[in-house]
Amino acid sequence: MDRPGLSLLRKVAEGVHGVEALLDAGGRLLWISPSIERVTGRSPAQCLAAADAIELLVVDTDRNHCRRLLAQVLQDGATRDVELRFTRADGAVVWVASHWRRVDGENGEPAVLQLSAEDIQTRKETEYKLLETVAELRRAQALREHYLVRSIDERQRLAVLLNLIRLGILFIDNDRRVLYANRAMLEIWGYSPDTNLIGTREAVLKQTVLPLLAEPDVFLAHLEQVLENRLPVSEPFEIRFRDGRTVTDRSAVVVGGQRAHGIGRVWIYEDITESRRVSEQLVALAERDPLTNLYNRRRFHEELERMLVDAVRRNAGVGLVALDLDGFKPINDAFGHQAGDAVLVGLAEGVRRIIRRNEMFFRLGGDEFALLVPDTDTRGLSELAARLREGVAGLQFSFGGRAVSVTASIGMAIFPDHADDAEGLMAAADEAMYRSKSEGRNRWTFSTRQPGEFSRHSG
Ligand SMILES: Nc1nc2c(ncn2[C@@H]2O[C@H](COP(=O)(O)OP(=O)(O)OP(=O)(O)O)[C@@H](O)[C@H]2O)c(=O)[nH]1
Numbered sequence: 001m002d003r004p005g006l007s008l009l010r011k012v013a014e015g016v017h018g019v020e021a022l023l024d025a026g027g028r029l030l031w032i033s034p035s036i037e038r039v040t041g042r043s044p045a046q047c048l049a050a051a052d053a054i055e056l057l058v059v060d061t062d063r064n065h066c067r068r069l070l071a072q073v074l075q076d077g078a079t080r081d082v083e084l085r086f087t088r089a090d091g092a093v094v095w096v097a098s099h100w101r102r103v104d105g106e107n108g109e110p111a112v113l114q115l116s117a118e119d120i121q122t123r124k125e126t127e128y129k130l131l132e133t134v135a136e137l138r139r140a141q142a143l144r145e146h147y148l149v150r151s152i153d154e155r156q157r158l159a160v161l162l163n164l165i166r167l168g169i170l171f172i173d174n175d176r177r178v179l180y181a182n183r184a185m186l187e188i189w190g191y192s193p194d195t196n197l198i199g200t201r202e203a204v205l206k207q208t209v210l211p212l213l214a215e216p217d218v219f220l221a222h223l224e225q226v227l228e229n230r231l232p233v234s235e236p237f238e239i240r241f242r243d244g245r246t247v248t249d250r251s252a253v254v255v256g257g258q259r260a261h262g263i264g265r266v267w268i269y270e271d272i273t274e275s276r277r278v279s280e281q282l283v284a285l286a287e288r289d290p291l292t293n294l295y296n297r298r299r300f301h302e303e304l305e306r307m308l309v310d311a312v313r314r315n316a317g318v319g320l321v322a323l324d325l326d327g328f329k330p331i332n333d334a335f336g337h338q339a340g341d342a343v344l345v346g347l348a349e350g351v352r353r354i355i356r357r358n359e360m361f362f363r364l365g366g367d368e369f370a371l372l373v374p375d376t377d378t379r380g381l382s383e384l385a386a387r388l389r390e391g392v393a394g395l396q397f398s399f400g401g402r403a404v405s406v407t408a409s410i411g412m413a414i415f416p417d418h419a420d421d422a423e424g425l426m427a428a429a430d431e432a433m434y435r436s437k438s439e440g441r442n443r444w445t446f447s448t449r450q451p452g453e454f455s456r457h458s459g
Contacts, residue, residue, distance in 0.1 A: 041089035168269030385444035407442035
């Protein structure tokens with residue numbers, strides 16, 4: 001090639017955009033294009049002055065690979081393309097796409113290596129970002145799947161649990177549609193166990209359940225009160241069913257995870273029929289005499305105290321009537337215990353018929369009875385006593401073909417005329433009753449005590 005052609009070629013080589021370099025077999029730099037300065041911040045002169053250009057320009061982890069490539073390309077003449085990293089003068093790393101090619105010398109000159117390198121840093125950064133984004137997406141996806149599996153498991157566990165418990169659970173969403181109902185809810189409200197209520201409107205539910213209720217209007221008013229007032233938690237409400245069941249309901253607004261306002265309302269139903277029956281039975285056992293079903297001595301004391309407090313507040317009188325059967329033991333002895341029982345039951349029924357609704361009759365034990373009479377005075381109590389005496393004496397029994405009757409000795413005292421407390425009143429009525437006994441039985445007697453005169457006449 002002639003000289004002008006050579007200088008033109010040099011100009012072209014020096015003006016190339018990418019980096020072009022020539023290296024000998026020892027890795028020494030023979031020539032490098034000025035573009036190296038744009039890519040690495042090092043001038044061609046600095047590069048040429050370096051004893052080992054690979055060490056100067058290539059990051060340490062890629063250097064050995066470069067040296068091997070150099071040897072291989074020079075040896076077999078096959079071109080190679082590889083992405084590697086250059087180090088910049090400021091310490092930063094620049095990715096380049098490099099092309100390695102052997103250039104054979106003319107006239108016996110040794111072959112040299114032509115290295116062409118394109119700056120691909122921007123592309124690499126984009127690639128990295130993309131990879132990071134993909135990795136992030138994969139992690140998020142894995143996490144979502146993990147939580148999905150966990151939430152399905154959780155839901156299964158919850159569904160089994162909710163179907164096992166005896167409380168009815170109903171979840172109504174903000175569109176007033178059923179979102180969830182457990183088995184106990186279906187049972188309480190008379191649905192078959194396989195009914196699917198999900199999506200059913202509240203209004204439709206109402207239509208099916210109202211006919212089951214003893215007081216549908218009361219229930220509707222309760223629903224309205226809870227829903228209109230948007231009560232966060234409603235108080236327990238008793239729902240009475242026509243078949244005799246009693247169910248309580250309570251409800252609460254459910255606040256969603258992300259929404260500040262509620263996402264619906266959960267209703268809890270509890271059938272308390274059985275527990276109510278048992279507790280009523282227990283109360284009855286505790287305060288009633290099993291033979292006559294009259295209130296017992298325990299309830300007598302409670303009522304006496306209560307009536308006295310009430311009487312003081314209202315400035316009224318309370319009458320206490322003590323009633324003891326005459327000659328009861330001989331009935332037991334002659335006709336047996338069962339006959340005695342029949343007399344006690346007959347007496348209870350007979351007295352119940354005589355007394356008014358606000359008067360309370362108690363069996364204190366054995367053949368001993370008591371009556372509490374609110375708002376009374378001497379005259380009222382005398383009239384009652386007369387009716388009682390007659391009523392008892394008029395009771396007719398028949399045991400073993402023999403007609404049997406009983407009489408009662410009655411003693412009376414009035415609060416506050418004869419006593420100013422419960423104990424005093426009982427002592428006064430007892431004393432009067434014993435006077436009836438000692439004066440011939442089958443009669444009624446008033447106490448002669450004065451308030452505060454507790455034990456003067458006792459004994
Ligand atoms: N059949 C029966 N007898 C009872 C019951 N509780 C107590 N008694 C009996 O009632 C009798 C009460 O004795 P008393 O008060 O002396 O009998 P009474 O013959 O009426 O004597 P007076 O009151 O003096 O007339 C006793 O024989 C007890 O065994 C009961 O639940 N059933």
